[in-house]
Amino acid sequence: MTELDADVHQPTRLRILMLLSGVDSADFNFLRTTLGLSKGNLSAHTSRLEEAGYVEITKGFNGKIPNTSYCLTELGRSRLAAYWQALEEIRSSGGTPPS
Amino acid sequence: MTELDADVHQPTRLRILMLLSGVDSADFNFLRTTLGLSKGNLSAHTSRLEEAGYVEITKGFNGKIPNTSYCLTELGRSRLAAYWQALEEIRSSGGTPPS
DNA sequence: CAAACAAGTTTATATCACAAACCACAATAT
DNA sequence: ATATTGTGGTTTGTGATATAAACTTGTTTG
Numbered sequence: 001m002t003e004l005d006a007d008v009h010q011p012t013r014l015r016i017l018m019l020l021s022g023v024d025s026a027d028f029n030f031l032r033t034t035l036g037l038s039k040g041n042l043s044a045h046t047s048r049l050e051e052a053g054y055v056e057i058t059k060g061f062n063g064k065i066p067n068t069s070y071c072l073t074e075l076g077r078s079r080l081a082a083y084w085q086a087l088e089e090i091r092s093s094g095g096t097p098p099s
Numbered sequence: 100m101t102e103l104d105a106d107v108h109q110p111t112r113l114r115i116l117m118l119l120s121g122v123d124s125a126d127f128n129f130l131r132t133t134l135g136l137s138k139g140n141l142s143a144h145t146s147r148l149e150e151a152g153y154v155e156i157t158k159g160f161n162g163k164i165p166n167t168s169y170c171l172t173e174l175g176r177s178r179l180a181a182y183w184q185a186l187e188e189i190r191s192s193g194g195t196p197p198s
Numbered sequence: 199c200a201a202a203c204a205a206g207t208t209t210a211t212a213t214c215a216c217a218a219a220c221c222a223c224a225a226t227a228t
Numbered sequence: 229a230t231a232t233t234g235t236g237g238t239t240t241g242t243g244a245t246a247t248a249a250a251c252t253t254g255t256t257t258g
Contacts (some may be wrong), residue, residue: 001135004110011103011247018193027204041247043207047244059206064255066205077194083103091183094117127236140216142238148215160236163224165236194208 002086005079007052013045017080020055020072020085027069046070054079101185104178106151111136116179119154119171122142126168145169153178 002081008014015035026034032042049055054076059071072080107113114134119125125133131141148154153175157168171179 003128010109010112010246011108015192018189021193038248039206040208040249043205044246047207054216066254087186090113091119094120097113100219110216135219138237139218146238156216167237188233191257 002089004086004090005083007048007054008079008083010045012041013049014083016045016049016070017054017072017076018044021077023078025069025071026060029042031070049076052076053077054081101188103185103189104182106147106153107178107182109144111140112148113182115144115148115169116153116171119169120176120179123168124157124168127150127167132197141187148175151175151178 004089009041019031019034028039028042031037031046032039033041035042037045046055046057050057054073056071056072058073060067086097111134115130118130118133127138127141130145131138134141134143136144145156146156149156152171155170155172156196157170157191159166
């Protein structure tokens with residue numbers, strides 16, 4: 001019974017991870033507006049993903065204004081793949097057995 | 100941005116629903132042992148699924164001992180299908196764009 | 199300088215997942 | 229008859245969590 005990684009199995013975090021999986025990196029406001037999140041919510045979720053080691057956070061500046069950008073780590077990428085696979089197991093576990 | 104139904108998007112409930120989707124009905128102990136859940140946990144989740152209208156709970160007796168059995172409703176079945184579809188949208192939203 | 203703004207973070211709150219404790223009843227032992 | 233144990237489940241207490249509001253730090257504008 002493969003477990004579903006709780007750090008991934010959360011709608012907002014899953015969307016963040018999927019978005020990051022298709023891009024080299026994305027910054028705070030891009031994630032925020034693309035996914036339609038409040039700042040607090042996004043900050044909390046990215047922190048958790050960083051603690052899990054799934055996302056790397058890079059703080060810099062755009063001219064003088066601070067800018068934070070996020071990048072999926074290799075661990076994050078592999079956990080994300082494992083998550084989809086675990087989900088596929090659950091999905092195929094249920095249906096009516098073949099006749 | 101299709102939302103993920105919170106009543107479905109929970110590992111244990113998802114497994115319960117998937118299990119029920121492949122069977123006419125299942126009773127408490129079958130669910131409990133098959134999914135490896137504590138009694139309290141199973142009871143809480145099935146209650147929630149009933150309140151959502153996704154599962155019908157039927158209380159009866161096996162001889163003299165009480166027996167509760169669970170059956171997926173049509174609503175439950177359709178919500179479950181919608182859930183997998185919503186998830187598929189998220190899944191295909193992320194990947195590297197085609198070259 | 200003061201007031202508004204930008205980019206995040208910290209906090210308060212409400213919900214939730216879970217197991218321990220509990221309840222109702224049946225079967226068995228004393 | 230009455231404890232005692234077992235079975236089938238529900239209720240309750242607790243710790244974790246998702247979210248938005250409030251706050252912080254620094255910048256730009258009046």
